[in-house]
Amino acid sequence: xxxxxxxxxxxxxxxxRGFKVISEVAxxxxxxxxxxxxxxxxxxxxGAVLTDDERKMYEDWSRSLVKEYFSEG
Amino acid sequence: xSLAITPEPKDRMNKRIPVPFSTQxxxxxxxxxxxxxDRKFHGNGIIEHISETGDRIFTIKVGLPPNSRLSVDTxxxxxxxxxxxxLGVVRATRGMNLEFITDSLDKALKxxxxxxxxxxxxxxxxxxxxxxxxxxxxxxCTTAVVDAPSIxxxxxxxxxxxxxxxxxxxxxxxxxxxxxxxICGGTLAxxxxxxxxxxxxxxxxPERIKFCLPASAEALKKVTPDVAAVCPVGAIKLFGKPDGSxxxxxxxxKCIACSRCKNVCDYFDWDPNKIGVAIFAxxxxxxxxxxxxxxxxxxxxxxxxxxxxxxxxxxxxxIIDVWRSEAKPGERLGDYIDRIGIDEFMSKLGxxxxxxxxxxxxxxxxxxxQFITYM
Numbered sequence: 001x002x003x004x005x006x007x008x009x010x011x012x013x014x015x016x017r018g019f020k021v022i023s024e025v026a027x028x029x030x031x032x033x034x035x036x037x038x039x040x041x042x043x044x045x046x047g048a049v050l051t052d053d054e055r056k057m058y059e060d061w062s063r064s065l066v067k068e069y070f071s072e073g
Numbered sequence: 074x075s076l077a078i079t080p081e082p083k084d085r086m087n088k089r090i091p092v093p094f095s096t097q098x099x100x101x102x103x104x105x106x107x108x109x110x111d112r113k114f115h116g117n118g119i120i121e122h123i124s125e126t127g128d129r130i131f132t133i134k135v136g137l138p139p140n141s142r143l144s145v146d147t148x149x150x151x152x153x154x155x156x157x158x159x160l161g162v163v164r165a166t167r168g169m170n171l172e173f174i175t176d177s178l179d180k181a182l183k184x185x186x187x188x189x190x191x192x193x194x195x196x197x198x199x200x201x202x203x204x205x206x207x208x209x210x211x212x213x214c215t216t217a218v219v220d221a222p223s224i225x226x227x228x229x230x231x232x233x234x235x236x237x238x239x240x241x242x243x244x245x246x247x248x249x250x251x252x253x254x255x256i257c258g259g260t261l262a263x264x265x266x267x268x269x270x271x272x273x274x275x276x277x278x279p280e281r282i283k284f285c286l287p288a289s290a291e292a293l294k295k296v297t298p299d300v301a302a303v304c305p306v307g308a309i310k311l312f313g314k315p316d317g318s319x320x321x322x323x324x325x326x327k328c329i330a331c332s333r334c335k336n337v338c339d340y341f342d343w344d345p346n347k348i349g350v351a352i353f354a355x356x357x358x359x360x361x362x363x364x365x366x367x368x369x370x371x372x373x374x375x376x377x378x379x380x381x382x383x384x385x386x387x388x389x390x391x392i393i394d395v396w397r398s399e400a401k402p403g404e405r406l407g408d409y410i411d412r413i414g415i416d417e418f419m420s421k422l423g424x425x426x427x428x429x430x431x432x433x434x435x436x437x438x439x440x441x442x443q444f445i446t447y448m
Contacts, residue, residue: 005302006299006302007299007302007303007337045329045331045370046254046256046261046268046270046331046351046370047254047270047271047272047329047330047331047332047351048270048272048329048330048351048370048373048374048429049272049273049274049325049328049329049330050272050273050347050373050374050429054373054374054427054429055272055347055349055374057425057427058349058372058373058374058375058376058424058425059375059376059384061423061424061425062375062376062384062387062388063384064423065384065387065388065391066383066384066387068387068391069383069386069387069390069391070383070387
C-alpha cells in the first residue's frame, strides 16, 4: 500500500488518491462505496492576498461599523 | 455516598493505561450508565439529567477565560467548590468551558453562585452562545499570525449576555478564533470563525532563506524541499543560480496566503500592516437543519488593532445582529443564510464584495455529504 507523502493529512490523501483509498485502507469488504471525485473546497481558502485598494475597501467598511457600534470613528 | 473514583496514590503510580473508564466515574453516574432518559433546563447553564432509576444529577456549565488559561490558584478554588458542593469531579469541555456535576438543584445553584462570585459566567446552553474557542497563539505557538486569545477576550466582553442567556439568540452559536490558517483551536465549520492570516504573499528573507533550501542546484535536482512542496497552488518556484546556489521566487498572483510555507520555514518576511483576520459565517458540524457544512468567507480581511480589536468585534456583532433580527426560532446562522440567500445576507451586512468573498453557493457542503450517494 502506498503511504501518504510527507505532510499529507488523511483528507489530503483521499483527495490525491480518490475514494478508492477508503476501501483499500479501511475495509476491503465495505458493501457500499462512495463515488464521485473528492474535492478540496478551494472556495473556502482561508488566506487571501489583497491589493491595497481591496484592503482599503474593507478598512473603510470596518471603520463604518466601528462608528455604528462604538459611536466613534 | 462513596466517592472512591481514583485509586490510592500508591496504586495510581502503578496503574496502566488504558484504565477502565468506569473506575473514574462518580458512583451515581456509574450506576446510571446508559439509563439517562430525560433532561430539564434550570435557567441557562444548569441541566438536570434524569435516570430511569429515579436518580438525578445536575451539570453546571461555566465559561472559562480564553484558551482555558487558569492560574493554579483559580483551579484550586474550583476544586474546593467541586468538593464542597459537587461530586468531586469537573469536566473540561471541547468548547473551553468547565462543567461541575452535583446531585441536587440546591447545590447546583450554590455552585453557580460561588463561580459567579469568582467572576466566571454560567450559561452556554440552548439558544445562546455556547463558547468562543481559541488557540494558544503566541503563548506557545510558532506560527501564530494574530493573538487569538486576546481577540476572544474582547469578544467575550461584548458577547457575555449571549452566553449567560440575558439576551436570547435564535439558535446555538459557536464561535472559533484561530491565530493562523492552521486553525488548531477549533474548526472552520463553526457559525462564526475568525482566522488570522498574513493577507500578502511571503517575502523570502534574502540572507536566511538558504537554511530552508538545498545546499546546491545539483541537490535541487534530486529533491523538492518542503518549502516548495507544501504550496497548494505552486506559487513558490525554486531554481538553480549560475553560481550553483538555489534561488527562490514567490508568485504573488498565484499565492493565496495560506502560510503553509511558513509552517516549514521561518525565514519569510511579512509587512505587519497587511496582516489581518478573515471572518467566516454559516458553518456547522451538527446534522441539524441542512446538515454539516463549511462556512462562507464573508469578510476576507479586517485590520487587527489590539488591544480592543474594535473592527473585529463590530463585524461579529453586525453578523449576530442581522441573524438575530430575522432568523426563525431554532434557525442556525447557516440555515438562515441559506433561506435568504448569501447575496441578500451580504447586502444586509453591507460588506464590499470582491473576488475574495464572492461566496458561490455551489458545493458548499462537506465532503462527507458525498457519502450519501452510495453506489
